[in-house]
Amino acid sequence: MTEIPEDLKYTKEHEWVRVSGAEGTVGITDYAQAQLGDIVYVELPQVGNSVEQFGTLGVIESVKAASDLFAPVSGTVTGVNEIIRDHPEVINKSPYDEGWIIRMKLSDPSELDVLMSPSDYKAFVQSLGES
Amino acid sequence: MPVQYTSILEEHRAVRQAAGLFDICHMGQIRLSGAGALECIQHVTTNDASQLQVEQAHYSLLCNEKGGVVDDLLVYRLHDTYLIIANASTAEKDFNWIARHCTQHVTLENVSEQYGMLALQGPRSSDILQPKIDIDLSTLAYYRCGHGHIAGISTLISRTGYTGEDGFELICKRDNVVALWHELMRDERLKPQPCGLGARDTLRLEAKMALYGHEIDESINPLEAGLGWVVKFDKPDFIGKDALLAIRNSGVQRTLVGMELMDRAIARTGFPILVDGKEVGIITSGSYSPTLNKNIALGFVPTEHSQPGTIVEVPIRGHLVQARIVPTPFYLRPRVRKR
Numbered sequence: 001m002t003e004i005p006e007d008l009k010y011t012k013e014h015e016w017v018r019v020s021g022a023e024g025t026v027g028i029t030d031y032a033q034a035q036l037g038d039i040v041y042v043e044l045p046q047v048g049n050s051v052e053q054f055g056t057l058g059v060i061e062s063v064k065a066a067s068d069l070f071a072p073v074s075g076t077v078t079g080v081n082e083i084i085r086d087h088p089e090v091i092n093k094s095p096y097d098e099g100w101i102i103r104m105k106l107s108d109p110s111e112l113d114v115l116m117s118p119s120d121y122k123a124f125v126q127s128l129g130e131s
Numbered sequence: 132m133p134v135q136y137t138s139i140l141e142e143h144r145a146v147r148q149a150a151g152l153f154d155i156c157h158m159g160q161i162r163l164s165g166a167g168a169l170e171c172i173q174h175v176t177t178n179d180a181s182q183l184q185v186e187q188a189h190y191s192l193l194c195n196e197k198g199g200v201v202d203d204l205l206v207y208r209l210h211d212t213y214l215i216i217a218n219a220s221t222a223e224k225d226f227n228w229i230a231r232h233c234t235q236h237v238t239l240e241n242v243s244e245q246y247g248m249l250a251l252q253g254p255r256s257s258d259i260l261q262p263k264i265d266i267d268l269s270t271l272a273y274y275r276c277g278h279g280h281i282a283g284i285s286t287l288i289s290r291t292g293y294t295g296e297d298g299f300e301l302i303c304k305r306d307n308v309v310a311l312w313h314e315l316m317r318d319e320r321l322k323p324q325p326c327g328l329g330a331r332d333t334l335r336l337e338a339k340m341a342l343y344g345h346e347i348d349e350s351i352n353p354l355e356a357g358l359g360w361v362v363k364f365d366k367p368d369f370i371g372k373d374a375l376l377a378i379r380n381s382g383v384q385r386t387l388v389g390m391e392l393m394d395r396a397i398a399r400t401g402f403p404i405l406v407d408g409k410e411v412g413i414i415t416s417g418s419y420s421p422t423l424n425k426n427i428a429l430g431f432v433p434t435e436h437s438q439p440g441t442i443v444e445v446p447i448r449g450h451l452v453q454a455r456i457v458p459t460p461f462y463l464r465p466r467v468r469k470r
Contacts, residue, residue, distance in 0.1 A: 040426075061395075
């Protein structure tokens with residue numbers, strides 16, 4: 001059964017965001033890392049970059065394919081996880097903890113309302129036929 | 132065959148270090164019998180099947196009149212018949228091609244559905260298989276085949292494979308192939324890792340083995356794809372011989388090369404190759420190489436730029452990534468000298 005933590009919000013492109021005040025941490029879900037397979041490279045944004053909700057933040061490359069990483073909410077990138085530059089496989093092993101990808105400052109926290117709750121995301125993943 | 136059972140990297144490493152088992156039942160199998168079977172094979176393929184001994188196989192190509200590759204395949208000489216193992220997606224095309232070009236004294240049967248095929252590959256393959264089979268594997272040389280029994284299942288076994296490791300390909304009646312799989316998996320302490328399409332591709336790429344539709348297709352001739360060794364110009368006429376002779380005489384315009392990417396990004400099939408800012412070639416296959424811990428690729432470049440050490444560029448998602456042309460294969464398995 002794919003892991004879906006209760007304290008996160010989710011996107012249709014299988015990103016998650018953990019919010020604390022106006023700061024957010026972003027990564028990809030357990031479902032996404034399983035679909036991608038072994039991740040070998042992540043193209044990370046620069047700290048200071050701004051991004052719109054659902055705009056492209058970067059790219060995650062697995063042996064099979066390259067996949068865009070989209071921003072769950074609008075804001076400015078305040079940090080990137082340096083560990084995954086040399087050890088992208090950490091995303092596969094720990095997609096919600098050690099494998100976090102970027103930190104950002106949210107410009108409009110109300111955008112969180114359009115994201116999926118854990119139970120919505122669980123139903124979404126089940127509708128895709130695998131979980 | 133799924134893309135992966137657990138992870139492509141895990142499955143790939145299992146084959147390089149121990150053993151993996153591939154379900155390759157999708158492969159095409161064409162049986163040729165009758166007095167004209169050898170003549171037929173000689174006419175449609177580029178390699179010289181008259182050199183095959185009984186229970187020996189070789190890699191060969193079907194070419195068209197222009198010298199383009201219709202398919203790559205294995206030809207097995209058995210006791211009374213020949214067996215051709217073809218790619219799954221081209222098996223029917225191959226059958227129709229051979230049938231069209233061979234009408235005398237040969238019976239062709241597409242037996243793909245009647246048989247199943249598994250590939251056991253890796254340095255421990257022999258350790259896993261020997262206790263289970265009634266023939267002496269130490270006498271089965273590379274590209275030789277034989278008949279044996281595994282758990283009572285009649286099996287055609289060949290010392291062949293698509294990974295660059297020692298290993299065996301096993302053919303049995305379709306009804307028995309599931310039991311054959313389970314038998315090979317039965318010893319908990321010494322069993323192969325199930326491997327899927329993903330690892331199949333990364334393994335063959337490291338060993339610089341062609342994949343039809345990538346390194347070879349009907350618009351590519353064997354000489355430019357580094358497969359000149361499969362073309363026996365001494366053979367009497369075969370389809371494509373004149374065209375290939377002309378190409379050999381004038382020289383190939385483009386050459387298939389191996390490259391190491393000098394970046395973490397992967398160059399994928401169809402990406403262009405640039406030299407001095409100009410698009411001059413194309414990537415045919417590319418992936419991460421678990422054994423080398425580098426990204427590698429195969430592709431065509433103009434022959435004058437094909438020397439190892441040449442630096443080329445590949446645009447990947449908007450920026451130019453450099454790659455160095457390297458000798459191939461990327462990986463060669465360690466050979467143990469027999470005393």
